[in-house]
Amino acid sequence: MSSALRSQQVSMENKLVVSPSPHVHSGDSISKNMYGVLIALLPAFLVALYVFRLDALIITFASVVFCVIFEYVIAKFIMKKQPTVFDGSAILTGVLLAFNVPSNLPIWILAIGALAAIGIGKMSFGGLGNNIFNPALVGRVFLLISFPAQMTTWPTPDVGATTDAVTSATVLSHLKFNTPGLPSLTNILMGTEGGSLGEMSAVALLLGLIYMLWKKIITWHIPISIMATVVIFTGIFYLFTPIPQYNPLIHLASGGLMLGAVFMATDYVTSPLTKKGMLIYGFFIGVVTVAIRLWGAYPEGVSFAILLMNGFTPLINYYTTPKRFGEVKKNG
Amino acid sequence: MLKTFRIGGIHPKENKFSAGKTIQPIALPKQVMIPLSQHIGAPCQPIVKKGDKVKVGTRLGKSVGFVSANIHSSVSGTVNKIDKVLDASGYKRDAVIIDVEGDEWENAIDRSETVKKEFNFSSREIIEKIAEAGIVGMGGATFPTHVKLTPPPGTKAEVLIINAVECEPYLTSDHELMMEKTEEIFVGVQLLMKAINVPRAVIGIENNKKDAISKFTNVATSYANITIQPLKVQYPQGGEKQLIDAVIRRQVPSGALPISVGAVVQNVGTAFAVYEAVQKNKPLVQRVVTVTGKDVKNPCNILARVGTPLSQLIEFAGGLPETTGKIVSGGPMMGKAIAGIEVPVTKGTSGILIIPTLEAKRKAMKDCIRCGKCVNVCPMGLNPTLLMNLTEYEVWDRAEKNAITDCIECGSCSYTCPADRPLLDYIRLGKGKVMAIVRARKN
Amino acid sequence: MSILLTAVVTLGVIGAASAAILYLIGQKFKVVEDPRIEQVQEALPAANCGGCGYPGCGGFAAALVKSDTMDGFYCPVGGQATMDKVAEILGRTAAVSAKKIAVVRCNGTCEHRPRVNYYDGASNCAIASSLYGGDTGCSFGCLGLGDCVESCTFDAIHINPETMLPEVVEDKCTACGACVKACPKDLIELRKQGPKSRRIYVSCMNKDKGGVARKSCDVACIGCSKCFQVCPFEAITMENNLAYIDDDKCRLCRKCVPVCPTNSIWELNFPPRKEVKEEAVKAEV
Structure with missing residues (x-):
């Protein structure tokens, strides 16, 4: 029985409302959380603006517009249900997609990415809450495989220069393919090295993490377990062979790791429910990421690692239960 | 701390x-309705009848069964009738209705x-x-x-x-x-x-x-x-x-x-x-x-x-x-x-x-976004969103395994849910069903 | 050449060994099943609705074959025809029972039974009824939240948006009883479909005293006993201020219908009466 039908028949004018308890609500909502994440993305966006200037604005804006339009059209005309584009989730997908592509990506490719993200990644499963894979990452990986050249040619973020025609490699491809010119760690942290739009500055992304933890949008379990795993895993190699390829700090601060750990892996829908599950999920994302980075064909593996673990999330949810009351040992 | x-x-x-x-x-009411069931367990047996004079403290109902409690008159006056009255349970239940006269204890x-x-x-x-x-x-x-x-x-x-x-x-x-x-x-x-x-x-x-x-x-x-x-x-x-x-x-x-x-x-x-x-x-x-x-x-x-x-x-x-x-x-x-x-x-x-x-x-319910906030706030360490789904699809064996009967119905999950889902509504229903199943198995 | 030979031999040996293992395990764990179970199951409608009281058609067939009689076994979906067929397979005779149909015993439409509060919980009758009596003054009547609709696997019951009451689609209803179990107010009953679908029943379950019942709903049974007195076949019983018509005893004489002061007795699919009693006749479809 649809509630819309019901409310037509039963007007609530001057009638007492009766419902089961509780009778108060925290006021939390989906859109509050989504806009909260968007606020947390602001520092990274500002860095992107500073580094890539107008390009960053155009790519981000276009990506958001595409995502919102695709979601609206698919919901309204194909799924025939009330579009919920203003809950902020489509905007978030748009921003995250933009943050995962080079700043000079042609707009038409971006549009294809947005369609893959929203159409395949989200709406084909039934919309927000029902998707198995992170929509923005679906879009990103779709583009990475379909347009490898455009997706891995980054403009040199020569801050202040008038031209951005020169392209350069990312830190990780320096490592992978042993090209000369590896930048210093400070530059990597502050985000003045090559890479996708949003993955420039680890510091800006960490600011976002602190904001989200403070606002209780996410818990620490996923980002910290990913980062810790990456540091420990590469650290073990670094102890034996101290070469830049194994430097845990470079691995932590470069590429999409921060963006992935803080904003992509923590996506509510596609990550586990329980804390235990989150730690398992984070651990494996870290392991897979490092494995791809060290031994895989791609220089970067965060997106693949997250998507892979997204697929395992239902299984993790099935096998992990929260710590129940009464299971704690008596210590009184 | x-x-x-x-x-x-x-x-x-x-x-x-x-x-x-x-x-x-506050001033004494003109008439009181004293339900015979104000406790968990068996309702009382009335021991007064229409026309009886009662004082404050006169016993109106005798407890029957192990889990039950006596009911006393809270006013002095005459028993008007024993009839079904709508109480806070949402249903009409037996109550002693007394017309108040004075205040004799x-x-x-x-x-x-x-x-x-x-x-x-x-x-x-x-x-x-x-x-x-x-x-x-x-x-x-x-x-x-x-x-x-x-x-x-x-x-x-x-x-x-x-x-x-x-x-x-x-x-x-x-x-x-x-x-x-x-x-x-x-x-x-x-x-x-x-x-x-x-x-x-x-x-x-x-x-x-x-x-x-x-x-x-x-x-x-x-x-x-x-x-x-x-x-x-x-x-x-x-x-x-x-x-x-x-x-x-x-x-x-x-x-x-x-x-x-x-x-x-x-x-x-x-x-x-x-x-x-x-x-x-x-x-x-x-x-x-x-x-x-x-x-x-x-x-x-x-x-x-x-x-x-x-x-x-x-x-x-x-x-x-x-x-x-x-x-x-x-x-x-x-x-x-x-x-x-x-x-x-x-x-x-x-x-x-x-x-x-x-x-x-309440606000309209949306699809679960699996944020896990209900899991975090549950004081019994349960998984409310899972329990709601299991109740909706009537998977009672899994609901039992996931300790649905541990729920204390505090409402923290529904309070917290950003998607405004009626988690407790369903869990309460499921808890009742599973408890009935468990009881039936024991007998 | 030798490589080819090795490959062929290796694969052949593996294949033969696997086949042997499979065969042995198959023999060891062989389940001897009465072949009649499968025959019976094939005769059943495969609706798996559970209306017979067994877990699906397979469970029903197994229980039926194991048992010695046909008593207590009835497939509401297949009806008499199916039961006859099954009885033939088993060499027994099926008991004759009349085709039944679900009826909703509440006529508290929005007009007859005004809403006095606004229910705002989950859209589920079981939840609403565990909370309180309902959003009308009558705590026995239909809540209109559609648990029966959810429970029906045959798409045979729907909420009418005008009345907010469920209506049974006669052609589709198989009398499996799922809605009877689903309704927390016990409003739905399986009754004899009757000749030409003609049937009479009290469309109310209100057990309140007359005045109270009447106050909350125009068409409530007020327990006045007029129908009870007029019935020549003793088919009507009065209990808790509520009349009930026994469909085994009722001969469909229709005498009770016009005497009901609140029109709470329904007659379905009868030809219109000669007298001007338009209101009492609520022929459906």
């Missing part, structure tokens, strides 16, 4: 508008204000007096107190925990009672200790009642075996299992009673009722009720006779505001919404909360 329970929990806005308002008696009841501290009763005598007076848990669960004080054979109580946390937002009836009847409550606690024969008692009070904490701590200096435990403000600290965890750091296992970790929990209001019953021979015929709400003109704490229509209490608090959207009997987290105000006050009515129209209706 103040103590609190260790799993989950939320902190809703307290909104204790009626805090510090002295308990006021049974002779045995000591109505003086003096605090009578000395007593010389055995444990059995105290429990008998409590049973006779029809005392039930005053926190809202209304479980007959004498049953709770008779632990199953083979168990031994070590500590009495007094629930003075009043963790429900808005409500202040316990708080006010603690401020005004401090000495009486301490005597009541001693009586309860004697009844279950424990060497010590702990009174748990939430830190938002600082005046009560300091007053109780002062008085406790003259009672060597009673200690005061201030607690961090956290809902649902008033839950029996949560309170035990917070106070003595022991967790009652799934499906077990508090006695399994050596604890017995009683509400502070119950302690006062026990004092009155044992020391003053006064049955449970009145209680403190908070009338409150954002738009209520005069939020207050009222000493009301059982059976008084809620409408009279609301009238005393300034009448129903124009913005009234929902009326709740009890607190906002676990109270029951009622469909009309001609419902009688019962032993378990701790408050009347009037919610304005703007906040009365």
Whole structure:
């Protein structure tokens, strides 16, 4: 029985409302959380603006517009249900997609990415809450495989220069393919090295993490377990062979790791429910990421690692239960 | 760091508008409706009939069965009829309707204000007096107190925990009672200790009642075996299992009673009722009720006779505001919404909360975004979103395995859900079904 | 050549070994099943609705074959025809039972039974009824939240948006009883479909006293006993201020219908009466 039908028949004018308890609500909502994440993305966006200037604005804006339009059209005309584009989730997908592509990506490719993200990644499963894979990452990986050249040619973020025609490699491809010119760690942290739009500055992304933890949008379990795993895993190699390829700090601060750990892996829908599950999920994302980075064909593996673990999330949810009351040992 | 329970929990806005308002008696109603079932368990058998004259304290209903409680008249007058009356349960149930004439009390009841501290009763005598007076848990669960004080054979109580946390937002009836009847409550606690024969008692009070904490701590200096435990403000600290965890750091296992970790929990209001019953021979015929709400003109704490229509209490608090959207009997987290105000006050009515129209209706439910916030706040360590799905699809074996019967129905999950999902509505339904299945299997 | 030979031999050996293992295990764990179970199951409609009281058609067939009689076994979906067929397979004779159909015993439409409060919980009758009596003055009547609709696997019951009451689609209803179990107010009953679908029943379950019942709903049974007195076949019983018509005893004489002061007795699919009693006749479809 649809509630819309019901409310037509039963007007609530001057009638007492009766419902089961509780009778108060925290006021939390989906859109509050989504806009909260968007606020947390602001520092990274500002860095992107500073580094890539107008390009960053155009790519981000276009990506958001595409995502919102695709979601609206698919919901309204194909799924025939009330579009919920203003809950902020489509905007978030748009921003995250933009943050995962080079700043000079042609707009038409971006549009294809947005369609893959929203159409395949989200709406084909039934919309927000029902998707198995992170929509923005679906879009990103779709583009990475379909347009490898455009997706891995980054403009040199020569801050202040008038031209951005020169392209350069990312830190990780320096490592992978042993090209000369590896930048210093400070530059990597502050985000003045090559890479996708949003993955420039680890510091800006960490600011976002602190904001989200403070606002209780996410818990620490996923980002910290990913980062810790990456540091420990590469650290073990670094102890034996101290070469830049194994430097845990470079691995932590470069590429999409921060963006992935803080904003992509923590996506509510596609990550586990329980804390235990989150730690398992984070651990494996870290392991897979490092494995791809060290031994895989791609220089970067965060997106693949997250998507892979997204697929395992239902299984993790099935096998992990929260710590129940009464299971704690008596210590009184 | 103040103590609190260790799993989950939320902190809703307290909104204790009626805090510090002295308990006021209200005029006697013209007619009272005294339900024969004001407790968990079997309803009473009426022992009066139409036309009978009754006084305050006259027994109206006799308890039948093990879990049941006596019912007494709260007024003097003539029994008009015994009929079905709509009560806070949402259904019509049998009640004794009495036309009020004067205010005559049974002779045995000591109505003086003096605090009578000395007593010389055995444990059995105290429990008998409590049973006779029809005392039930005053926190809202209304479980007959004498049953709770008779632990199953083979168990031994070590500590009495007094629930003075009043963790429900808005409500202040316990708080006010603690401020005004401090000495009486301490005597009541001693009586309860004697009844279950424990060497010590702990009174748990939430830190938002600082005046009560300091007053109780002062008085406790003259009672060597009673200690005061201030607690961090956290809902649902008033839950029996949560309170035990917070106070003595022991967790009652799934499906077990508090006695399994050596604890017995009683509400502070119950302690006062026990004092009155044992020391003053006064049955449970009145209680403190908070009338409150954002738009209520005069939020207050009222000493009301059982059976008084809620409408009279609301009238005393300034009448129903124009913005009234929902009326709740009890607190906002676990109270029951009622469909009309001609419902009688019962032993378990701790408050009347009037919610304005703007906040009365729930928001439309959306799809679950699997944020896991309900899992984080659940004080029993359950997975509410999973339990709701299992109930919706009637997968009872998995619901049972995921401990749906552990749910204490505190509502923290529904309160928190950003997608406005009615988690508790479904879990409550599923819990009932699974309990029925378990019961059927046992027989 | 030798590589080819090795490959062929290796694969052949592995294949043969696997086949042997499979065969042995198959023999060891062989379940001897009465072949009639499968025959019976094939005769059943395969609706797996559970209306017979067994877990699906397979469970029903197994229980039926194991048992010695046909008593107590009835497939509401297949009806008499199926039961006859099954009885033939088993060499028994099926008991004759009349085709039944679900009827909703509440006529508290929005007009007859005004809403007095607004229910705002989950859209589920079981949840609403565990909370309170309902959003009308009558605590026995239909809540209109559609648990019966959810429970029906045959798409045979729907909520009419005009009346907010469920209506049974006669052609689709198989009398499996799922809705009877789903309704927390016990409003739905399986009754004899009757000749030409003609049937008479009291469309109310209100057990309140007459005045109280009437106050909350225009068409409530007020327990006045007029129908009870007029019935020549003793088919009507009065209990808890409520009349009930026993469909085994009722001969469809229709005498009770016009005497009901609140029109709470329904007659379905009868030809219109000669007298001007338009209102009493609520012929459906």
